[in-house]
Every structure is written in C-alpha cells, then in structure tokens.
Amino acid sequence: MSxxxxxxxxxYEEWRPTRETLHRYLQIVGKLALARGIRRNHWWHITLRNQPRGWSxxxxxSARSGPLFTCEFDFFDHVLRIDTDHGGQALVPLADQTVASFYAQTQEALRALDVDPHIEHPYPYDLPDKERPFAEDTEHKTYxxxxxxRAFKVYSQVGRILEEFSATFSGKVSPVQVFWHTFDIATQRYSPRQIPTADGMDDATRESYSREQISSGFWFGDPDTPEPTFYSYTYPEPKGIEGKxxxxxxxxxxxxxGSHTAYYSYDEARRSDDPVGCALAFYESAYEAGAELAHWDHAALACWDGITDPLLRSEEPLGRHWPEQL
Structure with a gap:
C-alpha cells in the first residue's frame, strides 16, 4: 500500500481472516459501550469513531458511576488502549490472540482500572457463530x-469523504460512525417524520429507524458481494427509487x-482520475433520488461547503471565510 x-x-479475500477476528474484537468493545455509555438517539453512543491512530x-x-474512559483500537501499535480520567491506562494486544483470550484480557484490564466489565450478552451479534460465547471462541485468531x-487507512479516507458529504446538509445528521455490529462506516441524514412501527420489529431496529432517513456508507463486502463497496439507501424505501x-x-x-440499495464499487472509484469526486457524486445522486421521492425540501436543507449564513452563501468562492474576531 502506498x-x-x-x-x-x-x-476482500486477502484480509478476510483478519477481518473476521477483528469484527469480533469490535463487537466486544461495542457491547461494552452499550453497557457503559450514556444513551443517545439512534444508538449514537455505542458506535466507534475515526481517530488518527485507529477507532475509538x-x-x-457517567457522572454517577465513574470513571470516565475510552477504548481505542490503535492500528500503529496494534493494541486496544483503555484510558480513564483517573490517569489509568491498560493495553491489550490485538495480535497473537484468539477472540477468547482477547475477551478475557479486556475484561481483566477493565477490572484493573475500576471499570465494570460486565456486558449483557457476551455473544457475537448477527454472525454465523452467534450462539458461541466470546469466551469460548478459539477459532478466530488471525490478525x-x-x-x-490497511483497513484503518481505508476507513480514515472514506470517513473524510463522508464528512465532506455531511457538510452539504443542514438538517439532523449523525456523526460519521463505525458500526461494530455490521462492520461498516456510515452517516445518516434524517427528516422529522416519524416512522410507524412495523410488526415484529425489535427494540434495537425501532430505535435505529424511528425517523425517516437516508444512509450513506461503505463496507468491506461479504460472501454475496465480495468486494469493498460504497452504498446508500433510503428508509422507508420510496416507490420507484430503483429507476432513478x-x-x-x-x-x-x-x-x-428485500429493498433497493445503491452500490458503487470501491475499486471502480480507485481506478478513476478523481476517486473522491466520484464517491461524492455517488452519495449525492443517491441522496437526490431518495430526497426527491420522499418529498424532502432539498433546497432548504442544502448547506454547501458547511455554510448556513445566508450572506456568506451568496459569496464566491464558498467555504474559506473566517470572521475577523477569530
């Protein structure tokens, strides 16, 4: 990699064994965030965020039950770094581990830092071995x-693209987030319209999809689509979107x-003269399709170059205006 x-x-195939192990590491830490985080709408408190050295x-x-702490996957030193506001730090190696040993060492490190390590359901989520506890997984050990x-570098770059795309929307928009359950990176744009609850929808899904949204993201692929892919979908899916x-x-x-998702091959973008521009054009076209058919006020929600100030928006070029007092 240059x-x-x-x-x-x-x-996809080259790094698949590492991905399968790392995915389960992410789920262990994500479930800890679910247990110890302060709840935010649409589960924003349990996701991971891009940082200069990895995902955190x-x-x-909370103020009632300290300490404050973070868990960061450091892909330079290849450790899980746990830091607390009491000054404590613990490092758990990522290499030369089974999922079981990583889980045990993470639990031990949290206890040593006075952090409650308990997670409610210490099993993989929506993976083939979802019936096997993390503590018993000695199968996945490739790192x-x-x-x-390389995966970290890809998410760093895609994350910057998604941040740039997010800057063009002035409505409710999520952070750019790494989702540990599905191992993708995405951001969501929302309309105020509440979605009626579908029959049989579980608690987690109801919270995720309680508002009309257009999601834009990227994932590394799966056996059905064994290549890295940019994607976008509108929920609920408006009729006829597949024709846009x-x-x-x-x-x-x-x-x-069961629904239509827009796909754009990551490798197609890589082969273009302007990979970033192609990815942004893809996200914008998929958003335009969903927003038009779902009757969003596209013009009112536009925020080109991150500017909502109507005076600055009327000037050219956009985007590099700094108030004198700053």
Whole structure:
C-alpha cells in the first residue's frame, strides 16, 4: 500500500481472516459501550469513531458511576488502549490472540482500572457463530497487522469523504460512525417524520429507524458481494427509487435484504482520475433520488461547503471565510 494512494487497495479475500477476528474484537468493545455509555438517539453512543491512530469509543461512564474512559483500537501499535480520567491506562494486544483470550484480557484490564466489565450478552451479534460465547471462541485468531492497518487507512479516507458529504446538509445528521455490529462506516441524514412501527420489529431496529432517513456508507463486502463497496439507501424505501439515475455510470441499484440499495464499487472509484469526486457524486445522486421521492425540501436543507449564513452563501468562492474576531 502506498501512502500516496487516495483510496488504498483492500482485496476482500486477502484480509478476510483478519477481518473476521477483528469484527469480533469490535463487537466486544461495542457491547461494552452499550453497557457503559450514556444513551443517545439512534444508538449514537455505542458506535466507534475515526481517530488518527485507529477507532475509538466515545467517552463512556457517567457522572454517577465513574470513571470516565475510552477504548481505542490503535492500528500503529496494534493494541486496544483503555484510558480513564483517573490517569489509568491498560493495553491489550490485538495480535497473537484468539477472540477468547482477547475477551478475557479486556475484561481483566477493565477490572484493573475500576471499570465494570460486565456486558449483557457476551455473544457475537448477527454472525454465523452467534450462539458461541466470546469466551469460548478459539477459532478466530488471525490478525495480520498490515491488513488491519490497511483497513484503518481505508476507513480514515472514506470517513473524510463522508464528512465532506455531511457538510452539504443542514438538517439532523449523525456523526460519521463505525458500526461494530455490521462492520461498516456510515452517516445518516434524517427528516422529522416519524416512522410507524412495523410488526415484529425489535427494540434495537425501532430505535435505529424511528425517523425517516437516508444512509450513506461503505463496507468491506461479504460472501454475496465480495468486494469493498460504497452504498446508500433510503428508509422507508420510496416507490420507484430503483429507476432513478445514479452517478457515476458504474453505480447501480441492487436488491439487498428485500429493498433497493445503491452500490458503487470501491475499486471502480480507485481506478478513476478523481476517486473522491466520484464517491461524492455517488452519495449525492443517491441522496437526490431518495430526497426527491420522499418529498424532502432539498433546497432548504442544502448547506454547501458547511455554510448556513445566508450572506456568506451568496459569496464566491464558498467555504474559506473566517470572521475577523477569530
């Protein structure tokens, strides 16, 4: 991988064994965030965020039950770094571990820092081995540092693209988040319209989809789509969205889990002369399709270059205006 690459290559099969192990590491830490975090709408408190060295939880713990702490996957030193506001720190190696040993060492490190390590359901979420406790998983033990670092670099770059895309929307928008349950990175735009509860929908899904939204993200692929892919979908899906045009040309609508999702191959973007511009064009075209059919006020919600000030928005070029007092 060259540091000069805007979008680094990450072949699906090459790093799949490391991904399967790392995915379960993420779920262990994500479930800890679920247990120890202060709840935010749409589960924003349990996701991970891009940092310069890896992926971190938000600050966990509360004023009533300290300490405050974070857990960060460091893909330079290849450790899980746990820091507290009491000055304590613990390091758990990521390499040369089974999922079971990583789980045990993380629990031990948390106890040593006076953090309650209990998680309600210490099993994988929505994975083939979901009936096996983390503490018994000695199968998943591959962690190639180079492959993990490459995945981090990909999310760093895609995260910047999603941040740039988010800057063009003035409505309610989520942080750019790494979702540990599905191992993707995404951001959501919301309308105020509340979604009627579907029959049989579980508690977690109802909270995630309580408002009309358009989600834009990226994932590394799966056996059905074994390649890294940019994606976008509108929920609830408006009728006819699969007929709306997408940009760039290779982007397409696919049926995924019973609804239509816009897909654009990461490798197609890499081969273009402007990978970032192509990814942004894809997200914008998928958003335009959903917003138009769902009757969002696209013009009123626009926030080009992160500016809502009506005077600055009327000036050219946009985006590099700093108040004198700053």
């Amino acid at each position: 540091d000069s690459e805007v979008l680094p290559a990450i072949p 939880t938000v600050e966990l713990g 190639v540092p180079e492959h993990a670092h 045009p997408l940009r760039p040309g290779p982007a397409r609508w696919v049926v995924a889990r």
